[in-house]
Amino acid sequence: MANHLFLPLVVPLISAALSVLLGRWRFVTRSITLAAALFNLGYSGWLLWLVSSTGRQVTQASAWAAPFGITLLADVMSAVMLFLAALLMFCTIIYSLLTMEPEYEQFFYYPLLLLLLLGVSGAFLTGDLFNLYVWFEVLLISSFGLVTLGSSRAQLTGGLKYVVLNLMGSTMFLIGSGLIYGLAGTLNMAHIGERLITQSEPGLTTVIATLFLFAFGSKAALAPLFFWLPESYPTPPPAVSAIFSALMTKVGVYALYRVFGTVLPGELVRLAPLILALGGLTMVLGVLGALTQTEIRRVLSFTIISEIGFVAMGLGFASAAGLAAGLLFTAHMMIVKTALFFLAGAAERVSGTGDMRRMGGLARREPALATLWFLGMVALAGIPPMSGFFGKLALLQAGVSQGHYLISGLAVLVSLFIFLAILKIWHEVFWKKPVEDQSQMPRLAPAILIPGALLVILSVVIGISAGPVAELSTQAGTQILDLPGYIEATCGPAGCDAVTSRLIK
């Protein structure tokens, strides 16, 4: 029993409650929030070390034996995602402390961030399908709060689309969980996996798997379900855009990898062509959208969609190598995209606008910002020694070695266009001569660059230490597909049905 798995859930929850109660004292709220994020960061770093060296960590809620109670389970994928979520939340909180307007802080901005962290951490740790639904709702309702907190016209209309499309996704998830309970008679993921290997209705399982693909695909912004993302991401303050780009779609990606990789591996093989096709479509549509936009954070939002296509491609390869590469790419993308959103926020701050046509000249005025942006851009494009190179290399290696030449070629082509889209930002915002007179515009406080700089440095570190990182991701990829190991960790060596039949004579 690894009861410490409850800590990353309990600490943000209590801290959120405390910071609501003590909301009158700004300093107290800020310190509590920062301390909670720091705790989660330290804990998940330790958990990652523990899981990668000693294997899966499991605990059962209230000591109800699995599959009867709710299982919390951390494997390498969960631990990596938990660590990245805590790290990016920590950076976002620092960035918010430096940039957020006081009205936001008044309306429970920090408690909402903590509840978002709670929901995301719960989703990464749970071993129960219905519990995963509940965590999705926890993180969604906090994100609804964050996306509409400013109540501007764009935020309200963008937020409505975000809420409605996410509720549709959740409804599909709920239908799928209900049907799978009817089919397998259980909601524990390990138990579902165990029972569905030998069940007699393969058609029904495929229907349910397709519902899950719809549900998680709409959360992950897979084509054709991504329309909520560019509407809602650019409208809130940059700190919120950054944490959304870091976490929201990645929870969908995690759920896709967990449910299709671990619980329904048979369906993954069956639906792989569909997933590959949707991945290819997502890549192309996302990058085409990015090329046509003129607002800096809108371009970034569309490139998120395009990169989700790469991650879906890793899943569609339906192999340990593909999943490992997809996971490596996800980690890279979370770090670099969040950094770019931080830097875009800083650029908007000094220019007073996010419209690239009216920006310019920042390379001369803010050389530190420009340097960081350049490094982030290079990382995103996948030029060595930054992290993006190794993520894409692993994906292409997996694709070519399994004979998926068409989609791999498409991925290379789309990569070039993503670079073009980001290069457009570089040219418009940093390189070209300023359009308007900029002598009255504010200078950037150097402290704002710290969170972004931290993440860009991390991207370089990942690129340089690519060997160990790739080993970790290979371990994670193998573990995702290891259903027998997952069942053993949850229910014991004899499996979940052995536990239930011991009780029923």
Add this chain to the structure above:
Amino acid sequence: MILILAITIGCLFAGGFYLLLRRSLVKLILGLILLSHGVNLLIFTMGDGVRRGAPPIVDKNGVAPFNVADPVVQALILTAIVISFGLTAFILTLAYRANQVTGSDDLDTMQGEG
């Protein structure tokens, strides 16, 4: 019983999706509410009490008790009801605020800019 439930669920889903496709925001929200009711009933039909006549409960001797309904689906539905209640309250508030700011109930004219 299962046939009546199936027809009811089908009607709820059909009505829900029809309303979701309307341009009016209020109708869209009503559609979401209908859909969530449909899902709740669908989960209900997945209970072993309805489908196989025996719930997944045993007494301490390992014998299934008589005349007991499946508690798992009830727990699931209860959770889903609470969640959809909260979300409905939120989205109604959001729609009200959006209506105040944009002065429109029509999703086509309700754009971010302008």
